[in-house]
Structure formats: C-alpha cells, structure tokens
Amino acid sequence: MYTWLHVLDWRATSDPNVLAVSDDREQLTYRQLQDRVEKTAASWYGLGVRAEDVVAVISHNTVEFLVQTLGLMRLGAVPLLVNWRMTGHEIDRLLEIATPVGIFADESCRSGVDNRDDLIRVVDGPGGDGWNAVVGIAGPAAPYPHNRLRSDQVAFLIHSSGTTGLPKVIPLDHGSLIRGLAGFAIDIGDQQRGSRHLVMMPLFHLAGFAQAMQCFLTGGTLFIQDGFDIDRVIDTVAHDGINFFTAAPTIIEMLVDALEGARLGADLSSLREVQYGAAPIESALLERALRVVCSRFRQIYGSTELQGFLSVLRPEDHVPGSDRLASAGQISQGWEARIVDHSGRTQPDGQAGELWVRSENVIREYWRNAEETEAAFTDDGWYRTGDMAILDEDRFLRIVGRTKDMIISGGENVYPAEIERALLEHPAVVDVAVVARPHPKWGETPVAFVVCAANAVPAEGELARHCRERLAGFKCPSSIEHIEELPRNALGKVRKVELRERLVVSSS
Structure with a gap:
C-alpha cells in the first residue's frame, strides 16, 4: 500500500509546517494541504461521487487543481485531467470515451462544459445554474477506500494530446509513477526537504503533474505558475529562491535571450538544475545557457504511456559540441529497450528502427480501448512507442522521428529529424519541421517548414543549396516553406498534423 495519498500523509505528519504549495491566490503547508484534500473528498462524496467513478478536472494551473485531483484520489474516484485548450466539441468527444459522473472546472473553463448538466458539476468560482461552488460544499468525512488506495490501482487518467488523431485515455497507477520519480530524485541527488520547485508546464500533462508530485515526494515547496511569462519566471526565481524547474528547449532559449538582453544581470544564482524534454538542446544554446542560466541541465525522455522517463541525459553529458547532445540520454534503470525493423527483428547498434520498450512501469492498457491496446503491445509485453530511434553500444538513445513521420521516397527511408538538423x-x-508530401512518382517527398531569424531571410535557393551540400539527393526537401512560427502543443512539440493539413489545403 503506497500511493500519493500515503506520500501526502507522510509529509503532513513529518513536515506539517513546511510550505507545500503556493500560487497567486493562496499558500498551503503540508498539514493544510492534507486538510483541504480530506474536505474535498468529503464534498464529492456528499454530492454522490463514489470510488471508481471518473470525474473530469478542467482547470488552469492552480493550487485548487491539485487539491481537487488529490481529493478525488482520496475518495477512490478517478480524476481525468483535461486539456483546457480543447474546444467544447473536443471535450465532449473525450468525455464520451471516459464517461465521467462529474466535472470540476475553474471559472474560465466552465463555459466549455456548461452544456453538461447531466453531470455533477463543481466550479472554483460562483455557483448557480447547476454548478456547485467549491466554497459552498461541506459534508462528513468520506469513507477510506482501502481497495482503491493500493500501488497497483489507477490513480488518474490523462488523455493523448491529439497530435496523432483521436484522443486516447491513458490510466496511470500510483506505484509506477512513485517508483519512477523516486529513482529520478535519487539520480538528481539534491532534491530534498525545503527545495523550491517552479512548475509552469500544464498540470494536465504528465510533465507538469509529475513535477508537482516529485516535489511532494521529496518534501519540497511547489510554486505554481499558469503558463510561461519570461519576466515573471525570472522574478520568481530571484525573489523566491527557486532551485529547480522544467521547460522545453524553446522556453530555455527565450530565457537565455532575455538574460543576455533586457534582463541582463538578473540573479538566478539559486537555480541548481533545469530539466527539459520534448527535444534535444542545440550545442550553441547550451553554451549560452550554461553561462547565464545555471550550471546543470538534464534532459528527460518519456511518454504518458511509460508513466515516467525511459532515458536521461545527465548534466555531465551536457558538453557543448558533444555528439551526445543530439541523444535523449541513456536508458534508465528498470527498462528494457530494443530497436526493431518493420518485421519486429532487432536491429544492430547504430541502426535506425522503431523503439520498443518493456517494464513494470508501462501502462497495461488504454482506458476501455481494446483495439488501441492490441495495436500498441506485442504478445510478450513489448510496447511499440512509435518513435524511430537509434541505440548505440553505450545505450545512448537518439530519437530520429516518428514511424508515421518517416518518409519513404523512391523506396528510400528518409527521417525528418536528419533534414531538420x-x-x-x-x-x-531558428526553427524547422519536415513532413511528407505525396508525390506521383516517388510516393512521398520531404517538405521543410522553416522559421528564420528576423531580418535574416536567406536568398532564394540558398537553403536548398545548403541541404544539397549536407544530404543525399533523395533526402533534400522538394520544397522549403517559410513560416512565421511552427504550431506546437502545450509541451512544445511541433504539431506536424497541422503542417500536413496546410500542404493539403495549398495543393487543393
């Protein structure tokens, strides 16, 4: 029996007066956080929610987001963390899959689910029109769901970002996330009681939620921000003595630009380490970041289905100019990884293929989706990640694309990541993404969408010549499209589906 509720109980007992969490509106110690979680569980129980019921949580980053999510876990219910950026239609489609009995929303998100009067609805704001206000609900203590609060039980649900199509609901259990984050904390070494963490990644994504849980696991203090504002991040680090935060490389670059420009001289000396994911960091950016941000960077690679991190590129491997910067680091403890060809045969070291992984931490199934589960797993338990990758003899992993992103041009396999680099x-x-365009003769050809620095647009044909000097002819883009900004999701990953749609529209 070891769950996130046991972690919270432990912290409330051993560190009751340590500040646990803070946002623009409130601050809670670990004892106060536990008390609020208990009251939240009682409130939902009084409204009729029971163990194993699904309740959607649609909210921006706030303390209340975590209180509601942990309160539902305490009740034995299953919180579904919903991306509030989705349209009402997309949310309805997701709720049809997850079949919740209730919804929690903040005031800014309630309009997207105002039509769901068939569900129990709680709002962090004024009640009325079928909504129950958080502050207006009270009730006796909820019964303790012993059968649900076990390490192998589903703790919460997260849905896929939609980058690859229809949403898939992913169940995450208590034990897998605790094991993965505990191992990660041991590897970091100095995340300890009283350490200060800044979370700005969305809490509805595993990247943000896992950072919050790791802070609680190690007895730290979590400072919550809703989104990324460069000046606010710098001011918070300086004023509150932030030691750790997680960001995508694009955000790190914005931070570096500011610290070399308008915010030159800002005091970020409290920072011990910055963790990042979604993509490798460019050598030139790393060199600048080591100079003005902090001395330790750590890349993490994983996915929601893995319930954590598969590989880590540690600080000692962050050497400007090193080939290892293009990798996602070494395979972490507790994981098996292999690279296979289209027939499932293991590839030798250094050869590209699809990355398959196996571990106790991988999800067992997609939520109520036998078809997707069967497609994702082999009979002997390997999970097909869909990532095209290379493993070297030292077990460093390099991601070269997605299986669906791989372009087959004239019978040759072309990996977008190689063209992008x-x-x-x-x-x-300054930014680039490569996708496939159908071709009547070659089957497919690569098309590059390129973002150039201000006032630095190359002459016509210059980028094409640049590619021909570095790539085989069949790898060179058949077209280079200039674009002001690449579309990205909340984690900073390029939404290539939108770029493909743009090609379809332009061709028609």
Whole structure:
C-alpha cells in the first residue's frame, strides 16, 4: 500500500509546517494541504461521487487543481485531467470515451462544459445554474477506500494530446509513477526537504503533474505558475529562491535571450538544475545557457504511456559540441529497450528502427480501448512507442522521428529529424519541421517548414543549396516553406498534423 495519498500523509505528519504549495491566490503547508484534500473528498462524496467513478478536472494551473485531483484520489474516484485548450466539441468527444459522473472546472473553463448538466458539476468560482461552488460544499468525512488506495490501482487518467488523431485515455497507477520519480530524485541527488520547485508546464500533462508530485515526494515547496511569462519566471526565481524547474528547449532559449538582453544581470544564482524534454538542446544554446542560466541541465525522455522517463541525459553529458547532445540520454534503470525493423527483428547498434520498450512501469492498457491496446503491445509485453530511434553500444538513445513521420521516397527511408538538423546548421534558421508530401512518382517527398531569424531571410535557393551540400539527393526537401512560427502543443512539440493539413489545403 503506497500511493500519493500515503506520500501526502507522510509529509503532513513529518513536515506539517513546511510550505507545500503556493500560487497567486493562496499558500498551503503540508498539514493544510492534507486538510483541504480530506474536505474535498468529503464534498464529492456528499454530492454522490463514489470510488471508481471518473470525474473530469478542467482547470488552469492552480493550487485548487491539485487539491481537487488529490481529493478525488482520496475518495477512490478517478480524476481525468483535461486539456483546457480543447474546444467544447473536443471535450465532449473525450468525455464520451471516459464517461465521467462529474466535472470540476475553474471559472474560465466552465463555459466549455456548461452544456453538461447531466453531470455533477463543481466550479472554483460562483455557483448557480447547476454548478456547485467549491466554497459552498461541506459534508462528513468520506469513507477510506482501502481497495482503491493500493500501488497497483489507477490513480488518474490523462488523455493523448491529439497530435496523432483521436484522443486516447491513458490510466496511470500510483506505484509506477512513485517508483519512477523516486529513482529520478535519487539520480538528481539534491532534491530534498525545503527545495523550491517552479512548475509552469500544464498540470494536465504528465510533465507538469509529475513535477508537482516529485516535489511532494521529496518534501519540497511547489510554486505554481499558469503558463510561461519570461519576466515573471525570472522574478520568481530571484525573489523566491527557486532551485529547480522544467521547460522545453524553446522556453530555455527565450530565457537565455532575455538574460543576455533586457534582463541582463538578473540573479538566478539559486537555480541548481533545469530539466527539459520534448527535444534535444542545440550545442550553441547550451553554451549560452550554461553561462547565464545555471550550471546543470538534464534532459528527460518519456511518454504518458511509460508513466515516467525511459532515458536521461545527465548534466555531465551536457558538453557543448558533444555528439551526445543530439541523444535523449541513456536508458534508465528498470527498462528494457530494443530497436526493431518493420518485421519486429532487432536491429544492430547504430541502426535506425522503431523503439520498443518493456517494464513494470508501462501502462497495461488504454482506458476501455481494446483495439488501441492490441495495436500498441506485442504478445510478450513489448510496447511499440512509435518513435524511430537509434541505440548505440553505450545505450545512448537518439530519437530520429516518428514511424508515421518517416518518409519513404523512391523506396528510400528518409527521417525528418536528419533534414531538420541539417537546416538548423544554417545561421538564419531558428526553427524547422519536415513532413511528407505525396508525390506521383516517388510516393512521398520531404517538405521543410522553416522559421528564420528576423531580418535574416536567406536568398532564394540558398537553403536548398545548403541541404544539397549536407544530404543525399533523395533526402533534400522538394520544397522549403517559410513560416512565421511552427504550431506546437502545450509541451512544445511541433504539431506536424497541422503542417500536413496546410500542404493539403495549398495543393487543393
């Protein structure tokens, strides 16, 4: 029996007066956080929610988001963390899959689910029109769901970002996330009682939620921000003595730009380490970041289905100019990984193929979706990640694309990541994404969407020549499209589906 509720009970007993969490509106010690979680469980129980019921949580990053999520866990219910950026139609489609009995929403998100008067509804704001206000609900203590509060039980649900199509609901259990984060904390070494963590990644994503849970696991204090504002991040680090935060490389670059420009001289000396994911960090950016941000960077690679991190590129491997910067680090403890060809045969070291993984931490199934589960897992328990990757002899992992992103042009396999890296070597290119365009003769050809630095647009044909000097002919983009900004999801990953749709529209 070891769950996130046991972690909270432990902290409330051993560190009752330590500040647990803070946002713009309130601060709670670990004892106060536990008390609020108990009251929240009682409130939902009084409204009719029972153990194993699903309740959707649709909210921006706040203390109340965590209180509601942990309160539902305490009741034995299953919180579904919903991306509030979705449209009402998309949310309805997700709720049809998850079949919740209730919804918690903050005031800014309630309009997207105002039509769901068939569900129990609680709002962090004024009640009325079928909504119960958080502050207006009270009730006796909820019964303790012993059968639900076990390490192997589902703790909460997260849905896929939609990058690859229809949403998939992913059940995460208590034990897997605790094991993974405990191992990660041991590897970091100095995340300890009283450490200060800043979370700005969305809490509805595992990247944000896991950071919050790791802070609680190690007895730290969590400072919550809703989204990324460069000046606010710098001011918070300086004023509150932040030691750790997680960000995508694009955000790190914005931070570096500010610290070399308008915020030159800002005091970030409290920072011990910055963790990042979604993509490798470019050598030139790392060199600048080591100079003005902090001395330790750590890359993490994983996915929601893995319930944590598969590989880590540790600080000692963050050496400007090193080939290892292009990797996602070494495979972590407790994981088996193999690279396979299209027939499932293991590839030798250094050869690209699909990454398959196996571990006790991988989810067992998609929520009520036997078809997707069967497609994702082999009979002997390997999970097909869908990532195209290379493993070297030292077990460093390099992600080269997605299986669906791989372009087959004239019978040759073309990996978008290779073209993207080549284009990023041009001094005018600051961002790039490559997708496939159907071709009547070759089957597919690569098309590059390129973002150039202000006032640095290359001459016509210059980028094409740049590619021809670095890539085989069949790998060179058949077209290079200039774009002001690449579409990205909340984790900073490029939404290539939107770029493919743009090609379809332009061709029609």
